[in-house]
Amino acid sequence: MAVPFLLATLARRGLLRPAPPAGLVRQFAALRRWGFGLAGELRQAAARDPDRLAVVDEHGGLTYRELLERAERLALALRAAAGVEPGDRVGLLCRNSVGMIEILVAVTSLGADPVLINTGLSGPQLAAVARDQRLRTLIHDDEFALPDGIDGIGETRLGELIAGAPGGELRPPAREGRTIVLTSGTTGVPKGALRRTPGGFGPLCSIIDRIPLCAGERVLIAAPLFHTWGYAGLQIALALRATVVLRRRFEPAAAQAALVSHECTAMIAVPVMLQQLMELLPAGPRPPLRVVAVSGSALPGGLATRFMDRYGDVLYNLYGSTEVSWASIATPADLRAAPNTAGRPPRGTRVAVLDAAGRPAPAGAAGRLFVGNEMLFEGYTNGNSRELRDGLLATGDLGHLDAAGRVFVDGREDDMIVSGGENVFPSEVENLLADLPQVREAAVIGVADAEYGHRLAAYLVINPGEALTSEQVREHVRRHRARFCVPRDVVFLAALPRNATGKVLTRDLPRA
Template sequence: MPLETIRTLAGNLLAGTARPDRLARVPFQMTRYGAVPAVVGAMSALRFPHRVALIDERGTLTFAELERKAAALATALRDSVTGDGRIGVLARNHRGFVLAVLGLSRLGHDVVLLNTDFSAPQLGAVADREGIALLLHDAEFDELVDASGFAGVRVHSYGDAQLGSLIEDVEPVPFSPERPGRLVIMTSGTTGTPKGARHDYSLPALLAGGLSFARRAPMRSGSPVVVAPPLFHVLGFGFLMMGLALGSPVVLAPRFDPAATLAAIERHEAGTLVAVPIMLQRMLDVPYGPRPMSLRTVLCGGSALLPHLSERFMDEFGDVLRNLYGATETGWAAIATPEDLRAAPGTVGRPSLGIKVKILDADGRELPAGETGEIFTGGGLRFSGYTGGGGKDVRNGLTATGDLGHLDASGRLFVDGRADDMIVSGGENVFPGEVEDLLNRHEDVAEVTVTGVPDDTFGERLAAHVVLVPGAATTADDLRDYVRQRLARFKVPRDIVFVPELPRTSTGKVRRRSLPDA
């Protein structure tokens, strides 16, 4: 283990200036609440009471203030949910979201993180399926919630004084739930109806995950962390919890703005940025944007990080980029260091500590290095099924990810694409990522996505939706020739559609169903 990593890990373990009597109470928080988000806030309030915990557009909160408000919220609302009723949180990135999760996860009811991109019918269907009885939502979603038909208890988490008045009027009362609640995170729903994924957390798994990040993605206790992805997403939520656990100020903004994010990193001298690939692209495109010298670690995940983007980002920001791979159902499975990304562009790295990654064929046989099959993982967070029923394919204790990939001779993992995204054209298998990466390297291309569309002759053909840089005059034939000169003929998109922008979710994934017809 590198000396710098050892120093960082030791510093994180020894961080905190709490009195011995306060430190002695830290382990009992797990006993009281179980492995739920509330434990993170309670433990950190004991270790770092006077440190800044959150920074948002309303100012700052210390860990002691955050814990007091979270406990008061739990006290105020503990009788609002009975039986097996669940709690929903529909909020953007701000203190209201954090208070809702840290406060209400101690009540013994499952907490469901809801996607702010939901339509009214989606929200209604999910709330009904998940049995949500109490919904904390931002005031901006009033009309959405009205139209969804939700009939349970509603509390504003942001946008007026309701949450603040609830907290200020209540004296926190300590209590222990009859059973630990679970956290339910929704899948993206880009290929179907969003599902709720349940996990069973264990202390060994959480410690192993933390140690793995300390080894490959060092984050220093007390150093500010800018979390740009939505907190309802596993990437944003995971590093919100990681930052709070380390006693680091977490910097949040309700909506991502690339220039504002760069300014926030520089203003707060943040050491860590968490982002999805399209956010990195947007930051690179900011004219004369700063390249903050404080950044030591940039953690990227949520969708494919194509080689052209990782190379350009590290060329401008330095070798600080880490690529994370995982899924809502299975948690993080692999981490690529800057050294990995330089040596093998496109890799998602090696398996995390305690994680097994295997490439299996359709019959469940393990494939050797270089051969593509489905990625199976195991040993981390234990996926306990979808809340609406069903689960993932499990073989020999390993859970299917739904991704196809391969390992190289050095044990690095590469994700070739989603199994349902693979295009079979004239009997040839084509993964869109390879074609997208090449087209993104064209000087006149700002963004591109490649999909398969039905074809009477070949079964499927490739279609590329392209956003050109302003003022570019490149034609569809120019781009076809560009691909034809560098890749096999069957990988050349027959259809090229120029669009002003690509429709994306709030986590940066392209909404392929919303693309115009080729």
């Protein structure tokens, strides 16, 4: 990536402001020694702004100096008490907290690989992850009971380890720790994906060039830190020497109060969280938000427009995945023009829509989405990977580009169904139903059908005080879409089954 672009972006976001020479020397020395992963980013922030509040949760806060001191003590303790060495894998089953950041930095500082585990996994899934990832140990919040046969370190024990840590100095390990993020596991046991560690300022600048996060932000990271987007938000926040606000669980009223009380200028979230915030009555002072950045799933219906009508044009939507990191970013202007767009590729990223023959599809024509950037994952821990074409990785999604070059995601490759010989995208019908004023949540999937091969099934959650019948739902689809898009099954539920990141668990939807 061109040096002038990097310097201009860093300067525009306040990262090149004048500082005492000694602090600057320590800052860049930390990056040179420890790299651009969490271990290096925390150390550069502590070198430049040691007394800045780094992170605050329900139990209090720590400055950058204090956070680094505790993380280093924990690293020494894990090496002495649990035998954690470079190349080991350490599972993290934790909610968003100061402690989770300490663990992440400690593990990577030892050259070990943190494995970020979804807090919503079942006991059998957790046991399968521990076995498949060959965990040295599993560090967990005390609220989680581990299946038989899995050894772990609870948060109470963790505090004791920090207090009794042996002396010594940490040196950069010969092997850099690599973070392993698990796929969502909405249809089975999640796979481990090896994430690259940034090799410089390029990945950061690609994001903050399009999403205007600045040095010293006060940012609520509402997305779970075990999720690709929550983890990316933490990486960005440490690089920006931001103050990170965390809550163990996302509760809309508490999140709104935290945004106000901590004067947050930014929020990192997943779309379902915005939907829940919108269900709160707009009362009291409005938080000073400049940036609300979401990722992880599609923005349903007209949520983008409704959110910006209340909070201002502050919404940015990043489309990406565990495997490709990011593909495109929609700005508020993009979302005003086309509320369902995933935006445009940022600098240093290529997105291609390829037809069945592997040729670029024309504007408006659907095809397979492929992405290229410097943060494509290194493969799954089981040795498998994704299809690669000319340096571009398959996302597993189908989509199209409009005449302005904006990306639109039409659905997952394995979600598209053939009903009576017609290709049908469930997400197209899902977005249509989500726009109904009576509908709070909508999910549409394909199910097997003896006559047509597959048919659509719609699952709806209705807003309190509203009413809707199955036939009204079908008639709405008939008026706006082709005959083969009309769902044969319409099921009303009290809530959609979701995992901890807000993705609908399609395997848990009842079948007719």
